[in-house]
Amino acid sequence: MKIEKFELIRLEMPLVRPFRTSFGVEYGRDVLLLKVTTDVGVGWGECVSGRDPLYSPEYVDGSIDVLQRFLLPRVMAPAEIAAEDVADLLRPIRGYPMAKGVIEMALLDAQLRNSGVSWGQHFGATRDTVPSGVSVGIPADDSMATLVEEVKSYVEAGYVRIKLKIQPGWDIEPTREIRRLFPDIPLQVDANQAYTRDSIRHLAQLDEFNLLLIEQPLREEDILGHAMMAREISTPVCLDETVVSFETAEQCLDLEACAIINIKPGRVGGYLEAKRIHDLCLERHIPVWCGGMLETGIGRAANIAMSALPGYTVVGDISESARFYSQDLTAPFVLDEGYMHVPTGAGLGIEVNEQTVASLTRSLQTVRK
Ligand code: OSB
Numbered sequence: 037m038k039i040e041k042f043e044l045i046r047l048e049m050p051l052v053r054p055f056r057t058s059f060g061v062e063y064g065r066d067v068l069l070l071k072v073t074t075d076v077g078v079g080w081g082e083c084v085s086g087r088d089p090l091y092s093p094e095y096v097d098g099s100i101d102v103l104q105r106f107l108l109p110r111v112m113a114p115a116e117i118a119a120e121d122v123a124d125l126l127r128p129i130r131g132y133p134m135a136k137g138v139i140e141m142a143l144l145d146a147q148l149r150n151s152g153v154s155w156g157q158h159f160g161a162t163r164d165t166v167p168s169g170v171s172v173g174i175p176a177d178d179s180m181a182t183l184v185e186e187v188k189s190y191v192e193a194g195y196v197r198i199k200l201k202i203q204p205g206w207d208i209e210p211t212r213e214i215r216r217l218f219p220d221i222p223l224q225v226d227a228n229q230a231y232t233r234d235s236i237r238h239l240a241q242l243d244e245f246n247l248l249l250i251e252q253p254l255r256e257e258d259i260l261g262h263a264m265m266a267r268e269i270s271t272p273v274c275l276d277e278t279v280v281s282f283e284t285a286e287q288c289l290d291l292e293a294c295a296i297i298n299i300k301p302g303r304v305g306g307y308l309e310a311k312r313i314h315d316l317c318l319e320r321h322i323p324v325w326c327g328g329m330l331e332t333g334i335g336r337a338a339n340i341a342m343s344a345l346p347g348y349t350v351v352g353d354i355s356e357s358a359r360f361y362s363q364d365l366t367a368p369f370v371l372d373e374g375y376m377h378v379p380t381g382a383g384l385g386i387e388v389n390e391q392t393v394a395s396l397t398r399s400l401q402t403v404r405k
């Protein structure tokens with residue numbers, strides 16, 4: 037492919053309700069899209085960095101800066117490029133997996149659209165629908181009634197798995213209450229690094245609730261601490277933030293720091309790296325699932341397709357557009373009896389509504405070759 041230009045499009049997308057985790061509250065998402073124009077057509081990518089560096093060190097202004105200063109110039113240097121070349125070309129630049137991943141995503145979309153191959157076909161999807169789970173934030177008013185109301189609405193909508201966000205002071209009791217009211221629903225919790233090794237005995241109290249997993253209880257760097265916790269509690273430990281690459285995934289498995297991995301393509305530098313981690317886990321019989329980063333329909337399309345790969349045996353954070361947005365940037369993704377349909381069109385298989393994008397755009401920068 038020959039790149040003609042990149043467009044960095046930054047939008048403000050209001051959330052249908054505030055999303056509160058152990059690291060903060062979000063009222064709207066600061067969305068960064070990357071549109072590439074090439075000699076074979078156009079491609080879209082969605083960068084999953086957040087407004088502030090709270091989930092990971094990367095944040096939207098940082099992603100934009102590193103894209104403009106270092107990443108886009110490097111991918112535009114060769115006369116021709118394929119999506120498969122991007123990771124190696126960008127390896128000398130440290131960090132910024134989300135910014136790197138969005139370049140690869142946009143180029144792969146252009147490439148696949150041109151060859152008539154869907155995201156799912158390209159990566160080896162084996163199913164045409166995937167089960168849908170939903171991540172439930174900590175209530176803005178700290179009230180159990182609010183949590184119960186929200187969970188109830190998702191169960192009624194058909195979600196087949198519920199994930200509760202927890203933090204010190206909001207953990208055992210809310211989980212107990214949701215388990216009491218929904219004795220059979222597949223349930224899991226996510227701490228986003230909010231605990232220390234001193235909390236292992238405390239978190240062992242979750243063992244009685246028959247949870248699918250506990251996600252990222254300790255600091256990102258604390259692989260050993262997770263291995264210690266995994267030995268002391270019966271709830272399976274799942275890692276999210278810790279797994280920033282194939283190599284960290286391999287170390288976590290070798291050290292038995294987790295029994296399950298949440299693969300977020302943006303966090304590991306893109307969908308190709310996500311596929312490598314999937315393959316490793318499949319070979320080692322470690323179940324994986326696809327996490328979410330409040331994606332619009334653009335990122336959601338790709339995540340749904342990845343979730344249809346054979347190793348994704350745990351329900352992902354694959355909710356419908358309306359879970360986060362009243363107006364999506366694509367035709368809305370909707371639940372069909374608890375399942376989402378894997379897009380079948382070429383590339384991401386979605387059409388971006390450019391009018392909606394334009395109406396929500398706060399800044400647009402064009403980088404030409
Ligand atoms: O830890 O999984 C997480 C959202 C933003 C940042 C981190 C996380 C999340 C979620 C939302 O849990 C998942 C989704 O997009 O449905």
Ligand code: MG
Nearest residue numbers: 226251252276
């Ligand atoms: Mg998580």
